[in-house]
Amino acid sequence: MEKLRCAVIGLGMGQYHVKGYAANPRAELVGIVDLDETRLSAVLETVPETQTFTDYKRMFKECKPQVVSVALPNFLHEPVSVDCMEAGADVMCEKPMSTNLESALRMEHAAVRTGRRIF
Numbered sequence: 001m002e003k004l005r006c007a008v009i010g011l012g013m014g015q016y017h018v019k020g021y022a023a024n025p026r027a028e029l030v031g032i033v034d035l036d037e038t039r040l041s042a043v044l045e046t047v048p049e050t051q052t053f054t055d056y057k058r059m060f061k062e063c064k065p066q067v068v069s070v071a072l073p074n075f076l077h078e079p080v081s082v083d084c085m086e087a088g089a090d091v092m093c094e095k096p097m098s099t100n101l102e103s104a105l106r107m108e109h110a111a112v113r114t115g116r117r118i119f
Helices: 015-021 035-042 056-063 074-086 101-114
Strands: 004-009 025-035 049-054 067-070 090-092
Touching: 004 015, 004 056, 015 025, 015 067, 015 074, 025 056, 035 049, 049 056, 056 074, 056 101, 067 074, 074 101
Parallel strands: 004 025, 004 067, 025 049, 067 090
Antiparallel strands: none
16 A cells, blocks of 8 residues: 655744654655644654755755645645645645634635545
8 A cells, every 4th residue: 555745834923833743654754844843853753764954945845745734823824735735735724724714715615626625
């Protein structure tokens, strides 16, 4: 069975996504992104084989994940989720999905336009 290539952007709530992917035998955690290098160092104690980044666009180029958990401050959910879908990944976005209806609809339209899923 082929493993699903997964990544996490944001290590606040994203730390729980990291644990979930690491525990799932069908998932391969290929990249973790956070601006705080201290958080990145700490998470490597749990998943030492995973690449870490401070730039999510660089992570996409190097790791090519199929699924990305976006666990950032709410105002960043839309731009980062849209970038992820445009890069070819399905997105699991932390709640709330967006800060307003218009933003959420733009995220939905990006999913339709790119053929990706957002949940």
